[in-house]
Amino acid sequence: MKTKQLWICSAIALASSAAHAQSSVTLFGVVDLGVQYTKGAGAGSVRALSNGGLSTSRIGFRGTEDLGGGLRAGFWLEGSLNPDSGTGRATNTNNQPTGATTAGGLTFDRMSYVSLSHDSWGEVRLGHDFIPTHYNSIYFDPFNANGVARAGNLTFAGVGTGPLPTAITGSNTVSYWLPGKLGGVYGMAMAGTGENDSSVANSDDGNFAGARLGYASGPFDIAAAVTRSQFSSTAAIGNYTHANIGGTWDAGFAKFFALYNRVTVKLAAGTVRKNTAEIGAHIPAGEVGRIRLSYAVLDDRSDSGLRTAGGLARSGDDARQLGAGYVHNLSKRTALYGTYARISNKGEARYVVSGGAAPASGRSSSGWEFGVRHLF
Structure with missing residues (x-):
């Protein structure tokens, strides 16, 4: 009889615990593949099966546990995929060139964090996440930072034409996110570390901090962000600051986008400065279609002492x-898409459309892609 009573009491205790701490885990993802052709004037062309022309291919797991009193624990693991080759994407372990990995097995290069959140005081995350300025790059670019026409072809450019280690994501981060009930105000602050030994000369390399603050109400959404990363100055890298501001306005007949970026990198020989402005729109085409348009310009204002390989001022x-x-x-999950982009370079610039062949100095880069995206 005592044994039976013990089992009954245990069952009641477990049921009470489950009611108090409900949890859920979700598997989600995107598979996006297309046929792509790119050409670099004065160089060559590439025919390829492109990946992520509309949305980044990925697989992820997320979960929450209700701890009661408005408090929740959660986790998020999300990794990019190369479904054309069956591999995972590269990531960076310490926010420095030395931490770069290569594509291969699945890595949770997009998001990898554990969190505690509360309805009133917001959320704290620990792990790997997008940096503050990249959220603006995603939300205020008509191409959502994907495909041959993404604004990132220009805005991700640090010293050269590619991104620096902390231009998109950061490892070893702690971030705080404002709660969702602030009358349209939203924002977050983040700090990350390179985890270097304090005894080495470049112990601060890979450390960064940033913040994003925005306001959304009705058809309007606007946000500003800044991220500053520390690197010992060399010919290829240095203290890196990225600031941007962007917004959208949904006018009904079209949704308009605007994004302005300013990048500064303090090299040993001088300071690289790049300003990029973009405008664009989404125009409904029937009940199930959408036209996407964008125009972006990059203005290089680097120090006059910084020269190109041909000896010209790189500010040109x-x-x-x-x-x-x-x-x-x-459907709600499946879409067909097509995109065309063209970059016109000046001076000795060699900016290139995503996935494309690099053009000769000062020549154009162009490309198109047609694909299908499926969400699950």
Whole structure:
């Protein structure tokens, strides 16, 4: 009889615990593949199966546990995929060039964190996440930082034409996110570390901090962000600051986008400065279609002492990009899309459309892609 009573009491205790701490885990993802052709004037062309022309291919797991009193624990593990080759994407372990990995097995290069959140005081995350300025790059670019026409072809450029280690994501981070009930105000602050030994000369390399603050109400959404990363100055890298501001306005007949970026990198020989401005729109085309348009310009204002390989002032290495595309939704989960982009380079600039072949100095880069995206 005592044994039976013990089992009954244990069952009641477990049921009470489950009611108090409910949890859930979700598997989600995107598979996005297309046929792509890119050409670099004065160089060559590439025909390829492209990946992520509309949305980044990925697989992820997320979960929450209700701890009661408005408090929740959660986790998020999300990794990019290369479904054309069956591999995972590269990531960076310490926010420095030395921490770069190569594509291969699955890595949770997009998000990898554990969190505690509360309805009133917000959320704290620990792990790997997008940096504050990249959220603006995603939300205020008509191409959502994906495909041949992404604004990142210009805005991700640090010293050269590619991104620096902390331009998109950061490892070893702690971030705080404002709660969602602030009358349209939203924001977050983040700090990350390179985890270097304090006894080495470049012990601060890979350390960074940043913040994002925005306001969304009705058809308007606007946000500003800044991220500053520390690196010992060399010919290829140095203290890196990225600031941007962007916004959208949904006018009904079209949704308009604007994004302005300013990048500063303090090299040993001088300071690189790049300003990029983009405008664009989404225009409904029937009940299931959407036209996407964008125009971006990059103005290089680097120190006069910084020269190109040909001996010219690199401040003349400007560029402009035109992008146009169409998305046709077959369902809530599946869409067909097509995109075209062209970059016109000046001086000795060699900016290139995503996935493309690098052009000769000062020549154009162009490309198109047609693909299908499926969400699950």
